[in-house]
């Protein structure tokens with residue numbers, strides 16, 4: 263495999279950007295999606311991160327059932343730790359700090375049981391449940407040990423799941439190359455990123471791991487233009503834009519629908535997956551969740567459509 267310099271920006275939901283340096287220990291190969299996707303169908307990969315709100319779980323699972331679509335849920339481990347037990351979660355870069363999280367904890371033990379049941383119900387219904395790690399920290403400067411601490415704690419906290427996670431959406435999409443051996447040790451098969459401008463390809467990253475090589479995929483989330491501004495196609499990024507420009511929820515919803523339908527058309531034309539990457543939050547009076555539901559209904563009418571989970575997408579492209 264040809265070795266190329268690895269220059270890649272991971273920015274993210276909260277506009278944090280980290281830099282992954284060129285490194286002889288790993289290399290990256292671009293691969294087109296097209297040969298792996300079903301011809302003449304729109305492939306939709308819709309995912310959420312978060313997982314706290316029980317009402318949102320019910321709402322999303324009801325919608326999925328009604329529309330026969332499959333979602334990927336990137337869950338946060340801290341939402342499966344009760345407030346009473348929060349000191350059992352240790353801050354990954356400094357394990358002497360107990361009970362720190364940027365997104366709080368899971369509330370009462372009763373709520374955690376309900377949340378676990380939603381996870382199990384979602385998995386039983388064919389949805390994909392994967393990891394958004396735990397405390398929602400910016401790990402772009404973390405050491406390998408810090409990453410290992412975070413992954414190990416996720417495995418411990420989420421041991422109730424019938425299978426281990428293989429796909430990651432990093433909090434703030436922030437990461438660095440020191441996580442790579444940790445991904446290999448955990449058997450992680452894909453990460454999502456916001457690499458800037460080449461959406462017809464995904465990256466296959468190969469790293470030396472012990473005496474062998476380890477490979478995982480990196481799926482970029484697209485940026486698109488709205489009134490000249492580049493927006494990462496995630497609900498949070500639309501929210502920031504709409505707040506800044508004082509756009510009311512009705513218009514925000516219509517704008518997102520228009521932009522997403524344009525994106526779906528480009529995905530169909532360019533033979534690449536249409537990623538919808540949202541959160542559990544109902545920002546802007548649920549404008550983005552409403553938009554997402556309408557876009558899903560609309561593309562189902564407009565195109566022959568297949569919904570893949572992130573695991574299914576990985577299985578396709580790794581054949």
Ligand SMILES: [Zn+2]
Nearest residue numbers: 311312433434
């Ligand atoms: Zn997040």
